[in-house]
Amino acid sequence: MTNWTIESLAAALRAGEVTVPEVAQYYVDRIMAEDAEGPNAVLTLNPFWMEDAQRLQATLQNEAPLLHGIPILVKDNIDTYTMGNSAGSVALKQVPVESDAPIVHRLHEQGALILGKTNLSEWANFRCMASVSGWSSLGGQTRNALNTRWSPSGSSSGSAAAVAAGFAVAAIGTETDGSIVSPSAHHGLIGLKPQVGRVSRTGIIPIAWSQDTAGPMTRTVRDSAIILDAISGPDPDDPVTLSAENILEKNLLNECNASSLSGRRLGFLKPDEQFGTEVHEAFPRVIEQLRQAGAECIELSPLPSLATLQDHEITIMTSEFPEALANYFINRRPESPLKTLADVHRFNLDHADTVLSVFGQTWFDRCLSAPSTQTQMYAEALASIDAFRQEMSEDWFLKHNLEAIVTPSNGPAWLIDHQHGDRYTGGNSHLAAVSGWPSITVPYTESDGRPLGALFVAPAWQEARLLNIAFAFETYIQRTDET
Template sequence: MRSLLLPAMLLALLPSCQRNAPPAPAATSSARVAPPSAAQRADGFAFAETGITELQARMGRGELSSRALTQAYFDRIAAIDDAGPRLNAVIETNADALKEADARDAERKAGRVRGPLHGVPLLLKDNIDATPMVNSAGSLALAAHRPKTDAFLVARLREAGAVILGKTNLSEWANFRSSRSASGWSARGGQTRNPYALDRSPCGSSSGTGSAIAASLAAAGIGTETDGSIICPSSVTGLVGIKPTVGLVSRNGIIPISHSQDTAGPMARSVADAAVLLSAIVGRDESDAATAESSGRALFDYHARLDPQALKGARIGVLRKAMGFHPAADAAFERSLAAMRGAGAELLDVEIASAGQWNDPEFQMLLYEFKSGVENYLARSQAPVQTLAGLIDFNRRHAGEELVFFGQELFEQAQAKGSLDEAAYIEARNKARRLAGAEGIEATLKAQQLDALVAPATAPAWPIDPIHGDHFLGEGYGVAAVAGTPSVTVPMGEHFGLPMGIVFMGTAWSEPRLIQLAYAFEQKTHARKPPQFLATVDLEPKKAAPPAKPASP
C-alpha cells in the first residue's frame, strides 16, 4: 500500500475467494485440551486469541497436536471466512497443510522440536511464493501461477517448524495498479472485510492477513509493505505489525513493487507473537543483496529481549505534526503518551524538517522500480505473463473482471518509464531516501538522541465505499517506509469499537529496541480487544443506567 495513492473501497461485489476446500474434519482425538479462557468462551472458538507460546506449551504437554490445531483453524476458516461473517480474508488453503502438521507431530514424538514455531499454523499474503499454492498478487493473470520453490522467508518458516496454512487476499498488485484501487479488493479474491465491523475497510494491501489474524484464522501471519501495507491494516484490525528495516528480511520470492522499500514482516495479536515470527524469517540471503547489510546487526531472538520495563528512561520523540487527521486518534494518542510518561519515558515534541517533501520523488522511484522488479520476478518464476505490457494487455482483454471498478493507470505510467540507468530515476531514488532518511527520521533521532519516534498510525477504519473510494484521512508511518527504517504498530485504543494503533519508528536496524518499547507499551495499556464481527458500527450513544429506586420503607 502507498499512503499517497489511496484506493477506492469496494463492497464484496465479486464472488467469495476460490480456494481448495478445507480438509475433512480429523478423527476424534483422546488428547486433553486445556480449558478455554473467558475470551475463547465468548468467541466460541477454543483457540481464539491464543498466543504462539501458549499453543507451543499445549503441544509440548501433549494436550494438543499440530494436526488438531491445523484442522481447528481450517474449520474456523470455513465458519468465519466462508460462512458466518464471510470475511473473505483467505484466498487459498494449503492442500499439504495436514501432511506438514503430521510431520511436525512425528518429529515432536521423536524428540525433535525445531523451536517456538514447531507445528504452529501460519498464513501468508498472496504475493509470497509458497509451494504448492498459487502466487497471484490477486490478479487473474497469475491465477494459474504455481511457483516451483518457496520464497526465502517461507523456507525459513518451514525450517523453524511452522505449518503453512494458506494464503490471504490482498489489495490487487499490493495497491499499485490504480490510484483508485481498492484496499482489500482483488479480482481473484473479491473484497476482504474488517472483522470489527464488516462494512469497514481492512486497509491495504496486507488486508487479508490483518483480517484473518484479528479473527484468529491462524496463530499469526506474514504481510508485506512498501508504504503502509503492514502498519495500516494492523492498526485498523487491532494487531501488532512489524515493518522491518529493508534488508533484514529477504524479498526473494515475493512479487515486488520497489527494491528500495519492499519488505515482509509479521502481523500478530501480540508483540510477543510478532517477535517470535520475526526471529524466524530474518537472515542473509545471497539472492537478495540488501540482506548483506544485516550481517552482524540482526538480533535473531527478539522474543528473548522483551522487557515490560523498557519504557523507563527511554527518550521518545513525539511527532505532533503527524496528528490532526482524526480527533479520536489524537485523543487515544494523548492517552498513550500519558501511559508512556507513567512508565518512566521521557517525551520530547520533535519535528521532521523535510516532512512530506519525499512524496513526489518516492512516487517516481516506485514507477521505475515496479516495472523493472515485476518483470524480473515474472521471468524468474516462469509466470504465465512475462512483462508489464503483457499484464496491461491481459487486463484490457479481461476488463469485465479486472477493470470493472478501477483502471490501471499506474501500470501504464510505469510502462512508460525507462531503465534504472536513467538519470531521472537515480535522482528520484536518492532524493526520496535522503529526505526521508538522512535528513528526515535519522537526523531527527540523532539530534535529540532519541530511542524512537511515535505517532498515531492512522484513523479508525472508514466505511467501504465503492462510489467515493477511500476515506483515508492521514497517517504517521510514511517517513519510515520511504527511509527503509523499521516501524512497529501496537493497539492504542478504539473509537466506537474500531481499533486504532500507535506507531514506534527508529533508525535502521533498531528492531530490538523498538520491539522492547512496543512490548512495554502493550503491557502497560492492554488496549487490544477481540473483534465482534458486527455488521456495522454501533453509533448509538451509551446511556447510563437509571439510578436504582430507593427501597420501600
C-alpha cells in the same frame, strides 16, 4: 483456542493438551464456517494441511523451535510451490510457481504449519490510485474482521483480517508503504515492518526494491519477535540481505522482557491535518501513557523535506516496479506467458469485465511511462530520499538523543465503498517505508469500536530496540486496562 499465542500454543502442544492435527482442524473448520460470510480473508487453503500437521506432530519434541506446529497464513504475493502466487490477480492464477520463497522455506525449517494464503489488495494496492483496499479480481472483497462494513485497509488485508478473526495464530504480510502496519492497526493487531534487507524478498512479487519487505502480523509483540527471528537472514539472491548478515541481532524474543519505559527518550510527532478529530483527541493519551510509564517524550517539528517526500517516493516506485516485475517473471515464473508489466496491463484490458470491474489500473499506466532507473530523474529522487534519511537521523535522533519516535499509525476505519474507493483517514507509515527503517504499530485505544494504533519507528537495524519499547508500551497498556 482463538486466543492462543505462539508461546501458549507451543506449551500446550508439548504438554500433550492438544495435537497439531487437532489445532489445524480447528482453524480450518473456523475458516470454512465463518470466512465466506465474514472477512473473506483466506484465498487458498494448503491442500496438504492435514498431512503437514500429522508430520509435524510426529516430529514434535520439547527442544523443537517455538514455531513447530503453529498455524501460519501467508499473503498471496509470496511464492509457495503447493499454492502458487497470484498477487490477487486472475492473470497469475494458472501460472506455476517452481519453488517456495526463501521466507516460506525459513518458516518450514522452523516447523511452522503453513495453513494457507490470504487475499490482498490486488497487486499489493499498486494497480490503481483509486483502489478499494482488500479487493482483488481473484479473491473478491476482504472485509474488516471487526465489522464487515469497514475497510480492512491494505494491502495485507487478508493477513490482518484472518488473525483478527482467529483463523490462524499469526500471518505474514508485506509492505512497500503501509501495507503491514496499516491493516494491522485497523484490526487492533501488532504489525512489524522490518528494516529493508533483514528479510529476503526473493519470491515475493515486487513493487520497489528500495522499500519492499515482509514481516509478521500478530496479536502480541512477543509473537512478532518470534516470527521475525525465524524469517530473518541472508539470501544470496537478495544482495541487500548479505550486507546485514553480521549485524542482525539474534533471539529477539529476549528483548521482550522489559515492563518499564523508565528513562527511554522518545520523540513524538503530533497528528497533522490528514487525521480527523478522533486521532487529534486520542493521540495525546499515548504521550501521557508513555510519560506515566517513565519515558521522556520530546515533541518534534516536521522536517522540511516531508513536503516533497511523496513525490520522490512515487518516482522511485514507478521507476523500479516495471524492472522488478520483469526480473521476477524471468527468475521465478519462467513459464509465465506474461513477461512484463505491459503484458499484465494488456491482460487486464482484455479481461476488463472481471479485472477492472471495481477500479482501473492508473498506477500501471503511470509506471509504463515512468523514467527508468538509469535516468537522472530517478537518481535525483534517490538522492532526495538519502537526504531525508540523513535529516531524520541528525535533526531528530541525534539532536535529541532519541531511541525511537512515536506517531499515529492510522485514523479510524472507513466504510467499504466500491463506487468512490478508499477514504483515507491518515497514516504515518511513510517515515519508515521511505527510509527503509523498521517500524511497529501497537494498538492503544478505539474510536467507536475502530482501533487506533501508535507507530514506533527506530533507526536502521534497530528492531531489538523497537521490540523492547513496543513490548514495554504494550505491557503498560494492558496493565492500565486491567485496573
